[in-house]
Amino acid sequence: MQSCRLxxxxxxxxxxxxxxxxxxxxxxEAGEALRVSGPNGIGKSSLIRILAGLMAPFSGSVERExxxxxVDERPALDTHLPLGQALAFWxxxxxxxxxAVDRLGLGALxxxxxxxxxxxxxKRAALARLIAQGAPVWLLDEPLNGLDSDAVALVETIVAxxxxxxxxxxxxxxxxxxxxxxxxxxxxKYVHAGExxxxxxxx
Numbered sequence: 001m002q003s004c005r006l007x008x009x010x011x012x013x014x015x016x017x018x019x020x021x022x023x024x025x026x027x028x029e030a031g032e033a034l035r036v037s038g039p040n041g042i043g044k045s046s047l048i049r050i051l052a053g054l055m056a057p058f059s060g061s062v063e064r065e066x067x068x069x070x071v072d073e074r075p076a077l078d079t080h081l082p083l084g085q086a087l088a089f090w091x092x093x094x095x096x097x098x099x100a101v102d103r104l105g106l107g108a109l110x111x112x113x114x115x116x117x118x119x120x121x122x123k124r125a126a127l128a129r130l131i132a133q134g135a136p137v138w139l140l141d142e143p144l145n146g147l148d149s150d151a152v153a154l155v156e157t158i159v160a161x162x163x164x165x166x167x168x169x170x171x172x173x174x175x176x177x178x179x180x181x182x183x184x185x186x187x188x189k190y191v192h193a194g195e196x197x198x199x200x201x202x203x
Contacts, residue, residue: 004066069135084110119146
């Protein structure tokens with residue numbers, strides 16, 4: 001696996017006329033995981049997009065070493081194609097096979113158009129594509145949405161295996177998730193205009 005590192009310094013995020021967070025810093029090395037928690041609308045998804053390079057921060061900087069793979073509410077799969085063909089499209093770019101399809105319980109759905117998959121099935125399909133991508137930096141936005149308890153446990157295992165192999169993972173989730181040797185970054189709502197509670201690190 002490629003060497004990897006992810007760091008941010010003094011990040012602030014503005015959406016419209018609202019500042020969602022400011023003064024946010026983090027640092028992750030190979031083998032480490034971070035859970036970002038907080039209520040809906042606090043800026044977890046925006047933080048993920050900033051770290052992925054899909055959105056510019058209002059202020060601050062991001063440094064990333066290694067390719068990043070993103071899983072969010074958009075599975076990046078052609079909804080009109082059968083699942084097997086939709087994943088095969090990305091194989092031409094990723095250079096890897098979708099070996100995780102069966103492991104994620106999707107083997108029987110290869111001929112089913114992506115648009116007919118349930119929320120949980122689409123999430124597992126996105127994870128299958130992520131694994132095939134081979135990226136060392138994983139950015140996961142609410143990866144447990146729509147998953148039952150067995151699928152949640154499997155995702156936790158897959159993330160642990162990724163970190164043990166030298167990758168890193170940043171997971172934004174309002175649901176509890178067991179991650180290996182991880183810290184938690186809790187985003188908090190600002191107290192009033194112009195003032196914010198501190199983001200905090202915790203085990």
